[in-house]
Amino acid sequence: MAATRRPPTRASRDQGYHPVMQDGLPRPWDASRLPDPVIPVDRTFEGFLGLEWLELTPSSARVRFETRDDLKQPLGLLHGGIYCAVAETVASLATAYEVWEYGLVASGLSNSANFLRPITAGTVHVACRLRERGDDAWLWSTDFRDEADRLCAIVDVMVAVRPVPADVPSS
Secondary structure, X not given: OOOOOOOOOHHHOOOOOOOOEEOOEEOHHHOOOOOOOOXXXXXXXXXXXXXXXXXXXXXXXXXXXXXXXXXEOOOOOEOHHHHHHHHHHHHHHHHHHHHHHHOEEEEEEEEEEEEOOOOOOOEEEEEEEEEEEOOOEEEEEEEXXXXXXOEEXXXXXXXXXXXXXXXXXXX
């Protein structure tokens, strides 16, 4: 296997690219910067979550999704695991979007959530920002806000950055 190329530093990276767009919104899995999905995205957990991608840059990502009964716990609150799953999905995809072309893959390593107030209905607004970009792990912080723009949860996610395993197609 050839030596793994490392992604350029933040200072040297072209900040002006944009992912594939549809209806004015990013569709990251349609871009050449990611491998072809093995399973159609709409049939995966990411598809089940119903994330609508709004922004994807080298240091931030924004999505939104609607609360639904199948995302809630029995008392009608958005389930805490959904916050964690959304944060890890967004952080992992944002990292992969940056490192795949360099022969690297991104995978969630750890996840820490703080819940400030419940969400029971409406649109959830999610903003994820890169806090630290190391050689083998990136730290992202994700804010979840309700329709009244109140901060409801903060989830930090550490994403491992590793060479693509030999058995993964490079598309």
